Amino acid sequence: MRAGIWLIGARGSVATTTIVGALALRAGLAEPTGCVTAHPELAAVPLPGFGELVFGGHDLVAGPVAKKADQLATAGVLPARLVAALGTELDEVEAELRSVPAGATQAGIADAIGGDIAAFRGRHRLDRVVVINVASTEPAPQPHPAHASVAALAAALAKPGMVLPPSALYAYAAFRAGCPYVDFTPSTGARLPALAELAGEQHLPYAGHDGKTGETLLKSVLAPMFAMRNLTVRSWSGINLLGGGDGANLASPGANAAKSVSKQRVLGETLGYLPDGATRIDYVADIGDFKTAWDLITFAGFLGTGMRLQFTWHGCDSALAAPLVLDLARITAAAHQAGHAGPLAPLAFFFKDPLGDAGHALSAQWEALCAFLAGLGDRGR
Numbered sequence: 001m002r003a004g005i006w007l008i009g010a011r012g013s014v015a016t017t018t019i020v021g022a023l024a025l026r027a028g029l030a031e032p033t034g035c036v037t038a039h040p041e042l043a044a045v046p047l048p049g050f051g052e053l054v055f056g057g058h059d060l061v062a063g064p065v066a067k068k069a070d071q072l073a074t075a076g077v078l079p080a081r082l083v084a085a086l087g088t089e090l091d092e093v094e095a096e097l098r099s100v101p102a103g104a105t106q107a108g109i110a111d112a113i114g115g116d117i118a119a120f121r122g123r124h125r126l127d128r129v130v131v132i133n134v135a136s137t138e139p140a141p142q143p144h145p146a147h148a149s150v151a152a153l154a155a156a157l158a159k160p161g162m163v164l165p166p167s168a169l170y171a172y173a174a175f176r177a178g179c180p181y182v183d184f185t186p187s188t189g190a191r192l193p194a195l196a197e198l199a200g201e202q203h204l205p206y207a208g209h210d211g212k213t214g215e216t217l218l219k220s221v222l223a224p225m226f227a228m229r230n231l232t233v234r235s236w237s238g239i240n241l242l243g244g245g246d247g248a249n250l251a252s253p254g255a256n257a258a259k260s261v262s263k264q265r266v267l268g269e270t271l272g273y274l275p276d277g278a279t280r281i282d283y284v285a286d287i288g289d290f291k292t293a294w295d296l297i298t299f300a301g302f303l304g305t306g307m308r309l310q311f312t313w314h315g316c317d318s319a320l321a322a323p324l325v326l327d328l329a330r331i332t333a334a335a336h337q338a339g340h341a342g343p344l345a346p347l348a349f350f351f352k353d354p355l356g357d358a359g360h361a362l363s364a365q366w367e368a369l370c371a372f373l374a375g376l377g378d379r380g381r
């Protein structure tokens with residue numbers, strides 16, 4: 001299957017690392033370390049090959065993706081030898097990147113976005129195109145009556161004014177262009193009744209929200225452990241220090257609040273109660289894409305004896321995120337091909353704030369993912 005990935009935020013750190021990584025895999029210059037779909041247990045699942053992925057996308061900024069790749073190499077995120085070896089391939093991707101369309105109404109902008117995606121699909125004769133949002137996190141939007149149904153939404157979008165936040169407008173455009181949509185960010189994306197209705201009408205799958213790559217990944221392993229051992233978590237406090245474009249954007253209160261809500265949900269839903277404490281995200285320009293999370297957990301055991309756990313996580317955010325973006329694209333393309341529609345709950349394994357009812361515990365999410373992928377294999381035979 002020839003599959004396209006249309007990246008929203010295509011010139012950002014996660015997108016650029018995803019593109020360079022896929023090109024390096026295609027050229028045989030790298031191993032798929034960190035790609036869940038390269039796990040030996042999943043080897044038999046019929047997914048589009050890494051080498052079959054074709055990239056395009058939208059971004060607000062215009063700086064060349066090769067320049068961004070150079071910057072990430074200088075910052076130690078990407079190996080410089082890979083970026084140097086992939087100059088021609090990066091130029092080919094550059095030709096498929098588009099600036100964000102402007103228009104008098106959001107309906108007009110959505111048509112132009114959908115037109116860009118459809119033209120990309122046609123130019124490359126792609127069987128499937130998966131639209132993946134890796135753009136800057138947005139603040140939560142104000143409720144709007146037109147979010148309730150497709151008919152109300154179409155009517156409202158045809159008038160001037162902002163009805164949908166950008167992430168949701170991209171989901172609307174993707175669905176109308178016949179493409180599945182994946183949200184790797186905590187933004188609204190397809191999480192509106194009108195967009196769920198549209199995906200159903202078009203028989204399209206979608207997935208999200210907010211890639212699980214660091215502190216929350218550890219929470220989704222540790223919180224079930226406390227719950228299973230019947231230990232009482234009294235407090236769970238975390239501080240995340242982050243630079244780069246994501247860190248700078250999360251310094252704004254609206255985006256910061258959207259991210260913090262997404263990061264905290266795992267605790268309440270896994271433990272069955274919310275311990276004291278909060279998750280903070282602070283911007284430290286100098287550390288760039290290398291995030292540090294410090295968490296302190298206080299808990300009570302037998303006879304109320306108090307104990308503590310602390311951990312420190314130093315992760316390279318884009319290097320953790322990019323392989324998951326490739327996994328999500330390959331799985332969602334195959335799920336679309338196999339006829340799945342609606343929210344892909346078994347993809348909860350990848351997300352901080354997953355759609356559907358697969359829960360937050362990583363081991364249960366892994367079982368659900370493996371079962372889903374085995375089902376794709378059965379449908380493919």
Ligand SMILES: NC(=O)c1ccc[n+]([C@@H]2O[C@H](COP(=O)([O-])OP(=O)(O)OC[C@H]3O[C@@H](n4cnc5c(N)ncnc54)[C@H](O)[C@@H]3O)[C@@H](O)[C@H]2O)c1
Pocket residue numbers: 008009010011012013014015058059060061100134135136137166184185186210211212213244245246249317318320321
């Ligand atoms: N890296 C991780 O581990 C991780 C994990 C989960 C979620 N995320 C999310 O992924 C997203 C991307 O992270 P990043 O580090 O690449 O950020 P970044 O700042 O490097 O890149 C974001 C890109 O989005 C573009 N953009 C902003 N608004 C846009 C719009 N309306 N349309 C098109 N493009 C737009 C920006 O110009 C920029 O190029 C963020 O929302 C982040 O919260 C990252």
